[in-house]
Amino acid sequence: MHVHKLEKVWLAIGFITLVAFLTTVGIQAFASGHGAPSDLTKVDPQNLEETEPFDDPGLHEIGENEYELVMILQSYGFTPNEITIPEGATVHFKVASKDVVHGFEIAGTTVNMMATPGYVNSTSYTFDETGEYLILCNEYCGTGHHLMSAQLEVE
Ligand code: CUA
Missing domain, CATH: 2.60.40.420 (Cupredoxins -  blue copper proteins)
Structure with missing residues (x-):
């Protein structure tokens, strides 16, 4: 199967964005313990x-x-x-x-x-x-x- 080069580039950008997003959320939620303000x-x-x-x-x-x-x-x-x-x-x-x-x-x-x-x-x-x-x-x-x-x- 042939995947166009630009399509690969966009897939990579999407994947990197997802990883960056989940990392940020994960660090805030678990490492820094940022929960909802009502849950302290x-x-x-x-x-x-x-x-x-x-x-x-x-x-x-x-x-x-x-x-x-x-x-x-x-x-x-x-x-x-x-x-x-x-x-x-x-x-x-x-x-x-x-x-x-x-x-x-x-x-x-x-x-x-x-x-x-x-x-x-x-x-x-x-x-x-x-x-x-x-x-x-x-x-x-x-x-x-x-x-x-x-x-x-x-x-
Ligand atoms: Cu619904 Cu308690």
């Missing part, structure tokens, strides 16, 4: 309920209209699953999964992250509008995935 703190999912702050899940006031919300995710629910906060509250979410990868999305807000077992996944949000917010799992996690939700009320 590790936690043992087997002993989640004995590990701070997950030994006391729920809403904790930490400042003026500022809260930390500690949540445990597992198939197929959130603990706690009903939360009420005042209007204008800033909430620092700390969530961890006990079993598989779950999603943590609050509909109508910019809160949307993965809950990867073994990590404390965190983000913050200020709730300036009152109403009922739906917290839902947006990563397929099994047969009960569609049942996995919680309510957050801002009043």
Whole structure:
């Protein structure tokens, strides 16, 4: 089979580009340990309920209209699953999964992250509008995935 010389050149360029790309990504992910910013703190999912702050899940006031919300995710629910906060509250979410990868999305807000077992996944949000917010799992996690939700009320 005859392959045109220019075709060989382009194949080589494509191959070199691929290797360079995978090397860069590989070094960042494994050697430098650059993960998603929500995945920086590790936690043992087997002993989640004995590990701070997950030994006391729920809403904790930490400042003026500022809260930390500690949540445990597992198939197929959130603990706690009903939360009420005042209007204008800033909430620092700390969530961890006990079993598989779950999603943590609050509909109508910019809160949307993965809950990867073994990590404390965190983000913050200020709730300036009152109403009922739906917290839902947006990563397929099994047969009960569609049942996995919680309510957050801002009043
Ligand atoms: Cu948890 Cu889908």
